[in-house]
Amino acid sequence: MTTTATSHRTRPPAQPDSLRAKRLPWYAAPAIAVAALALSAVIVYGTGIGGPVLVVVLGAILYLVGLFAAANAVEGRRSARNRTWSALIHSAFVLAVLPLVSVVWTLVSKGADRLDVNFFQTSMNNIGARDANGGAYHAIVGTLEQVGIATLITVPLGVLCAIYIVEYGRGKFAFAIRFFVDVMTGIPSIVSGLFVLAFWVLIVSPWFNDGRPSFSGFAAALALSVLMLPTIVRSTEEMLRLVPAPLREGAYALGVPKWKTILRVVLPTALPGIVTGVMLAIARAAGETAPVLLVAGGGAAINTNPFENSQSSLSLFVYQQAGDASKYAPARAWTAALTLVALVLILTIAAKLLARRNRLSR
Amino acid sequence: MGDTPHRSADAGTGGTRVTQSHEWPAGASARVAEAPVSTRSPGGTGLGGGGALPRSRRFGAERAFRGLTLAAGTAVLVIIAAIAIFLVVKAVPALHANTENFWSYEGWSPNETEPKFGIGALAFGTVLSSALALLMAVPVALGIALYLSHYAPRRLGTALGFLIDLLAAVPSVVFGLWGRDVFSSPVRDFSVWLNQHFGWIPLFGGDGPFGASVMLGALVLAIMVLPIITSLSREVFLQTPTANEEAALALGATRWEMLRTAVLPYGRPGIIAAMMLGLGRALGETIALALTLGITFGISFNLIQNGGNTIAANIANAFGEANETGRGALIASGLVLFAITLIVNITARAIIYRRREFTESAA
Numbered sequence: 001m002t003t004t005a006t007s008h009r010t011r012p013p014a015q016p017d018s019l020r021a022k023r024l025p026w027y028a029a030p031a032i033a034v035a036a037l038a039l040s041a042v043i044v045y046g047t048g049i050g051g052p053v054l055v056v057v058l059g060a061i062l063y064l065v066g067l068f069a070a071a072n073a074v075e076g077r078r079s080a081r082n083r084t085w086s087a088l089i090h091s092a093f094v095l096a097v098l099p100l101v102s103v104v105w106t107l108v109s110k111g112a113d114r115l116d117v118n119f120f121q122t123s124m125n126n127i128g129a130r131d132a133n134g135g136a137y138h139a140i141v142g143t144l145e146q147v148g149i150a151t152l153i154t155v156p157l158g159v160l161c162a163i164y165i166v167e168y169g170r171g172k173f174a175f176a177i178r179f180f181v182d183v184m185t186g187i188p189s190i191v192s193g194l195f196v197l198a199f200w201v202l203i204v205s206p207w208f209n210d211g212r213p214s215f216s217g218f219a220a221a222l223a224l225s226v227l228m229l230p231t232i233v234r235s236t237e238e239m240l241r242l243v244p245a246p247l248r249e250g251a252y253a254l255g256v257p258k259w260k261t262i263l264r265v266v267l268p269t270a271l272p273g274i275v276t277g278v279m280l281a282i283a284r285a286a287g288e289t290a291p292v293l294l295v296a297g298g299g300a301a302i303n304t305n306p307f308e309n310s311q312s313s314l315s316l317f318v319y320q321q322a323g324d325a326s327k328y329a330p331a332r333a334w335t336a337a338l339t340l341v342a343l344v345l346i347l348t349i350a351a352k353l354l355a356r357r358n359r360l361s362r
Numbered sequence: 363m364g365d366t367p368h369r370s371a372d373a374g375t376g377g378t379r380v381t382q383s384h385e386w387p388a389g390a391s392a393r394v395a396e397a398p399v400s401t402r403s404p405g406g407t408g409l410g411g412g413g414a415l416p417r418s419r420r421f422g423a424e425r426a427f428r429g430l431t432l433a434a435g436t437a438v439l440v441i442i443a444a445i446a447i448f449l450v451v452k453a454v455p456a457l458h459a460n461t462e463n464f465w466s467y468e469g470w471s472p473n474e475t476e477p478k479f480g481i482g483a484l485a486f487g488t489v490l491s492s493a494l495a496l497l498m499a500v501p502v503a504l505g506i507a508l509y510l511s512h513y514a515p516r517r518l519g520t521a522l523g524f525l526i527d528l529l530a531a532v533p534s535v536v537f538g539l540w541g542r543d544v545f546s547s548p549v550r551d552f553s554v555w556l557n558q559h560f561g562w563i564p565l566f567g568g569d570g571p572f573g574a575s576v577m578l579g580a581l582v583l584a585i586m587v588l589p590i591i592t593s594l595s596r597e598v599f600l601q602t603p604t605a606n607e608e609a610a611l612a613l614g615a616t617r618w619e620m621l622r623t624a625v626l627p628y629g630r631p632g633i634i635a636a637m638m639l640g641l642g643r644a645l646g647e648t649i650a651l652a653l654t655l656g657i658t659f660g661i662s663f664n665l666i667q668n669g670g671n672t673i674a675a676n677i678a679n680a681f682g683e684a685n686e687t688g689r690g691a692l693i694a695s696g697l698v699l700f701a702i703t704l705i706v707n708i709t710a711r712a713i714i715y716r717r718r719e720f721t722e723s724a725a
Contacts, residue, residue, distance in 0.1 A: 049559060082616035089513060092505025096592075099585045100529055103540045110543075160434030168428050169435065177435045179711060180442050186639070186707035187445070187700070188646020190674045194696040195445045197689070198452040226441060233438070259427035280531075287533025290648035290674065294681060318535045319649055322542065330543065337536045348531045352524065 022074050032070060036062035060091060111338025113331040124300040124317075129326040136336045138302040139317035142217055143343075145306045146296070146313055147286050149221035150228055155278055157225075158232030159267075165233070166240040167262055178237075184230040192226040193291030201295050215297030217306030220313065223291035228281040235277025239270040272354055279351035283344045289315040314340040449697045456690025464694070469659045470676060472691035473684060479691045481673070481698050486661050488672040488699070491576055491651065492644035494665075495583035500637055502584075503591035508621060510592075511599040523596055530589035538650035541582035542574075546654070549578045553666035568667040574656035576670035582654050583647060587640040594639065598632030599625055631714055638710030645703050648674035673699040 040058035044050050064084055071080035119135040127134035165178055196219050205214040243266050251261040267274075292298075297310020298320060312320070314336055321333035457464055459477050467480025506526070510519045553572035560566045602625045610620040626633075652675040656668035677692045684692055 050555060054555075078616055078619065082618040085618040085621075086513070089505045089509050092502045093509045096502050096506050096585075096588055099545070100589075102544065103532070103537065103585075106540055106544050107536065157434050157437060160431045161438055164431035164435035168431055174435070177438055179715075181438055182711050183704065183707045184438065184442060186642040186646075186703055186710075188642075188648070188674060188703055190646060190648045190677055191445065191449075191696050191700045191703070194677070194693050195448055198448040198693055199444065202452065202689070203448070226445075229438070229441070257424055259424050262427075283531050287531070287535070289533070289535045290678060293649075293678060315533055315535045315649075318539060319653075322535075322539050322653055333539060334543075337533075337539055341532055341536055344531050344533060345528055348528055352527065 021076075024071055024074050028070060029067065032066040033059075033063050036060075036066055064088065107334070107338055107341060110331070110334035112335075114335035115338065119332070119335055123302045124312075125302070127300070129324075131326075132328045134328070134332060136314060136317050136332070136339065138300065139312045139314045139336065140339070141302060141304055142220075142292075142296065142311040142313040143286055143315070143340075145304070146217050146220045146224060146292065146311070147282055149218060149306060150224035150285055151278065151282055153221065153225045154228040154232055154281070158229050159236050159274065161229075161233045162236035162240055163262060165237055167258070167266075181230050181233045181237075184226075185234065187226070187230075188290075189223075189227055189288050190290040190294070193223045193294035195226065196220075196223040196291065196295050214308070215295060215310045216308060217296055217303070217311035219295035220292045220311065221306065223295055224285040224288060227288060227291070228285050231281040231284065232277055235280070236270070236274050239273030239277070240266060242273070243269045272357065276351045276355040279347050279354070283347040283351070286347070287315055287340060287344050289313075289319050292316045293319065314343070445700065446697075449693055449700065452690055453694035453697050454690075456687050457694055459687050460691070468661060470680060470691075473688040477687045477691065479695075481695055483659050483661050484671055484673045484676050484695060485698060485702070487576070487655075487670050488645060488674070488702070490663075491580045491583060491655075491670060491672055492641060494576065494580035495587060495644045496637065496641055498580065499584040499588045499591060499640065503588050503636075503640075504595060504633065506588075506592045507596040507599055508625070510596050512617070512621060512625065523593065526589045526596070527593050530593055532589075534586060534647055534650045535653075537582055537586045538653035541578060541650060541654040545582065546573050546578055549573065549575070549581060553577060556666055565663055565665050568664050571668050572666050574654060574668045574670075575664075575666045576655070577665045579651050579655045579670055579672075580665075582650050583644050586647065586650060587643050590643060591636045591640045594636035595629060595633050598629040598636070602628045635710060635714050638706060638713075642703055642706055642710075645706065646674055646699065647672075648678050651675040652678040 037055065037059040040062050041055045044055050044058060064087055067087060068080050068084045071083045075083075118133060120140070121137055122133060122135035123138035124134045124136075125138070161177070161181070165174055165181075168174075169177065200219045200222055201213045201215060205216070205219070206212060208214070247265055247269060248261055251265045252258070256264070292313045293316055296313060296316065298312050298316050299310035300312070303309050303311050318333050318336045318340065321329045321336065324333075456472065456477070460472070460479060461476045462469075462478045462480055464480055466482050467478060468483045470479045470484075471477070472479040510523050510526070514522065550573035553566075553575060554570075556566040557568065557570075557572065561568075606624040606628065607620055610624045611617075615623060651672050655670040655672070655675055657671050657675070657679055658669040659671060660669070662669060673695050677696060680688065681692060
């Protein structure tokens with residue numbers, strides 16, 4: 001193989017150097033980098049204004065300046081710009097990866113401390129400041145129930161709303177709904193928590209609870225629904241639009257009424273995409289702390305009834321433990337954070353894999 | 363033509379067999395198909411034409427389904443209206459009880475017998491920290507997005523893009539915890555260094571303590587919104603028509619010139635949308651800031667001293683010991699936050715809708 005490949009390749013005819021654009025030699029960039037680092041080390045330690053971090057930062061700046069100057073002298077201004085921007089873009093990447101890697105590393109290393117069976121089997125009931133035990137069982141129960149109820153509320157509502165926008169809605173009203181779904185995407189989570197606090201906890205729930213406001217998991221589920229609804233509507237809407245028109249027309253031509261076409265032809269075709277959107281919405285809702293903090297009550301005991309008494313959730317548990325003065329609290333917080341991230345990431349990855357298998361692609 | 367009368371009886375249904383196999387054929391129910399055709403069609407022959415189609419029924423499944431979807435669509439409008447209404451209803455009594463000016467007073471003590479609270483410092487802190495975060499995050503995020511879409515090898519770019527999408531899903535409380543437990547000490551060292559050497563600039567002045575400052579909060583916010591802005595703008599950059607890029611390269615543009623003349627103008631509405639989405643996220647962010655800011659009530663441009671506060675973080679912090687008026691006051695502050703984010707969002711959406719003809723997928 002190699003011999004045939006080389007035998008067909010002919011050397012380009014030698015060009016006179018005057019016709020070629022001048023280029024920096026390959027060793028120029030590393031050489032400039034070393035020189036820049038050395039110069040910055042001399043400056044920093046010579047004047048005594050900082051440590052190794054400053055050397056690297058100043059070195060990077062000097063490297064960019066030096067690279068621009070060298071390329072400008074040899075290759076011309078356009079090429080110099082190209083090289084500098086390319087270096088900037090690469091350094092932006094490195095700059096952003098550092099903290100994100102640090103987050104992941106801390107999460108794994110600190111979260112592993114309390115990653116034991118006990119953590120997943122106990123609640124924080126009767127756990128004092130000096131007890132090293134205690135776990136997140138109640139919080140996991142709370143998260144699952146709240147997110148489950150929120151999903152039950154939002155999926156039918158969101159899918160029907162998307163069907164209206166795509167299939168039936170015409171004119172200004174449909175446009176208004178679309179616009180406000182977009183606007184609703186940007187509602188801060190704490191505002192949805194306050195809304196449910198004002199509406200459900202303070203006004204509606206006293207009717208069932210002898211006139212006293214009742215904090216409950218269901219209220220948290222309501223707040224999460226407000227956050228999930230626009231996400232689900234948007235993703236479903238996009239998927240419905242991707243369903244090929246000939247499928248619908250074929251059904252109409254066979255005499256199938258519109259509603260049946262939508263339920264039997266359009267929705268099944270778009271189903272994988274819709275499920276992906278729902279899973280992403282669930283993942284986002286599971287990580288929300290603020291609304292749960294305001295309306296769920298954050299109890300320390302296991303409470304499987306979402307309609308009565310206070311519940312906690314994993315993200316709220318992390319926040320509570322982060323604010324706890326006990327010396328065992330940080331370990332619990334990090335382990336709960338690791339559990340939460342694992343839950344969210346599993347959902348997200350599953351959703352993305354499902355999306356990849358989706359036959360409707362953009 | 364011998365079978366014409368038979369067919370005309372089922373005109374519009376596509377034939378008897380279809381009628382039998384479908385419980386509810388388009389354009390006809392069993393009752394309508396039985397009705398004498400000649401009375402309903404203008405020509406009197408019953409051969410085709412709209413006259414053979416049945417009138418739409420008042421209580422059919424079609425109507426019911428359409429009504430159901432319409433109700434679901436209206437629910438969105440109702441929810442938005444309800445959010446505004448209920449927040450106002452609960453906020454007004456507290457605002458009446460307030461003994462200071464809500465807009466200008468710098469402090470938050472609504473639980474006293476003489477409630478005093480003001481939104482000024484909080485709104486200022488919210489806008490300051492979000493703006494700083496965006497200022498730091500946007501250039502870096504665009505750099506990464508360009509790297510992933512146009513510099514990195516294709517496989518690496520796809521894999522890293524997937525990773526960035528995953529990071530966008532990490533809950534904010536995790537970033538807050540990381541910012542408080544891990545990131546605060548390097549930021550404190552950096553703040554002390556800044557104060558030593560650049561203390562003459564008011565932004566970096568003051569005499570400590572440093573650490574739990576606006577800078578820490580804004581940095582954590584920037585790291586949080588970075589994946590969101592990156593993944594959105596990367597998607598837009600990837601959708602640049604290859605023809606545009608190749609045309610630029612064929613005219614002898616360097617890679618950067620190609621990016622500047624073909625990719626960036628094409629993606630501009632998408633970039634604006636991503637920025638606005640990031641801004642909305644930063645404005646409403648609660649827990650990460652509640653964990654990292656040193657809660658104070660004052661308007662100050664000092665970035666490195668302990669301090670800083672935002673509307674959302676204040677709600678999370680003050681909610682625990684709030685009484686009736688206190689809750690009302692917090693709800694009033696939430697209403698202001700709602701208004702701010704609403705303005706930002708509507709502006710962003712208006713920009714996107716106006717430019718939709720250029721890029722279909724920018725939203």
